[in-house]
Amino acid sequence: MPELPEVETIRAQLAEMIPGWTIAHVRLLEPAMMAPAERRRLRGLVRGRTFASPGRHGKFLLLPLTGDVWLTVHLGMTGRILVSSGRYVSHPHDRFVFRLVREGEKAWLVFRDPRKFGRLEVGESGPAARVALLGPDAWLGEWDAESLARRLQGRTAPIKALLLDQRILAGVGNIYADESLFEAGIAPGRPAGTLDEAEVGRLAHALRLILERGVQALGCSVADFVHVDGGMGSMQQELRAYRRQGQPCVRCGATMLRTVIAGRGTSYCPVCQT
DNA sequence: CCCAAGTCCTGGTTGC
DNA sequence: TGCAACCAGGACTTGG
Numbered sequence: 001m002p003e004l005p006e007v008e009t010i011r012a013q014l015a016e017m018i019p020g021w022t023i024a025h026v027r028l029l030e031p032a033m034m035a036p037a038e039r040r041r042l043r044g045l046v047r048g049r050t051f052a053s054p055g056r057h058g059k060f061l062l063l064p065l066t067g068d069v070w071l072t073v074h075l076g077m078t079g080r081i082l083v084s085s086g087r088y089v090s091h092p093h094d095r096f097v098f099r100l101v102r103e104g105e106k107a108w109l110v111f112r113d114p115r116k117f118g119r120l121e122v123g124e125s126g127p128a129a130r131v132a133l134l135g136p137d138a139w140l141g142e143w144d145a146e147s148l149a150r151r152l153q154g155r156t157a158p159i160k161a162l163l164l165d166q167r168i169l170a171g172v173g174n175i176y177a178d179e180s181l182f183e184a185g186i187a188p189g190r191p192a193g194t195l196d197e198a199e200v201g202r203l204a205h206a207l208r209l210i211l212e213r214g215v216q217a218l219g220c221s222v223a224d225f226v227h228v229d230g231g232m233g234s235m236q237q238e239l240r241a242y243r244r245q246g247q248p249c250v251r252c253g254a255t256m257l258r259t260v261i262a263g264r265g266t267s268y269c270p271v272c273q274t
Numbered sequence: 275c276c277c278a279a280g281t282c283c284t285g286g287t288t289g290c
Numbered sequence: 291t292g293c294a295a296c297c298a299g300g301a302c303t304t305g306g
Binding site: 002119174265 | 281
């Protein structure tokens with residue numbers, strides 16, 4: 001599940017690999033991952049253009065090209081990006097392939113995504129429009145406990161549901177939501193507006209801490225997540241809540257429970273999280 | 275059959 | 291009453 005730390009890991013690796021490489025050829029193997037209008041313009045917009053430094057906002061990967069053309073990639077649930085030199089060997093889950101050239105050298109970049117939740121957008125003069133609708137980046141963005149509290153004020157939806165709402169903070173998904181709520185000692189089902197100042201303060205601190213830890217660990221390799229070079233992150237070894245239902249709470253020993261919030265499996269400690 | 279997941283969409287409810 | 295904001299739940303997808 002690529003969430004903010006996983007996408008950040010991909011971004012940092014691409015930053016070391018793709019700037020200066022030029023797109024020589026594009027193959028879109030899964031047309032449905034693009035809007036029809038952009039699909040028709042893809043080749044013309046990107047061919048012959050050179051990658052600059054990749055960016056990221058929340059879970060969106062922002063890939064600027066020369067000429068102010070931008071690719072916006074969302075990895076969805078199982079998307080991964082692989083970059084390699086040598087011969088490209090096709091794979092049934094590959095959704096698009098860029099052939100790259102630089103001073104006579106050749107390489108390729110492929111987007112591989114078994115479950116087809118990934119999306120590719122292309123446009124001029126900036127990232128895709130929907131990136132502007134996101135809240136501040138949960139890791140590096142300009143927000144604090146006060147601004148978060150304002151956005152939660154009066155809301156009756158469960159706090160976990162609002163952590164998953166990318167318009168409030170961008171980048172938190174199911175894993176880091178459960179981990180942050182555990183760290184902060186807040187029950188995931190609490191109506192968001194009932195959190196007091198101290199609780200929002202703890203939650204804000206927990207979010208920054210857990211996301212920082214995830215980035216430092218190079219992401220969390222549960223399910224399908226792997227790095228651009230096929231390597232794996234280590235955050236999965238540090239998980240204290242996500243999918244730990246039935247196991248003892250590492251803090252108090254109580255049995256962790258599972259429930260469903262916002263349609264997502266949610267693990268929590270019924271004693272520590274109140 | 276259920277479960278996993280991120281985002282978008284729909285339909286119903288709430289509250290000003 | 292009208293309207294916007296809000297909230298819950300389904301659709302999409304495929305492998306385990």
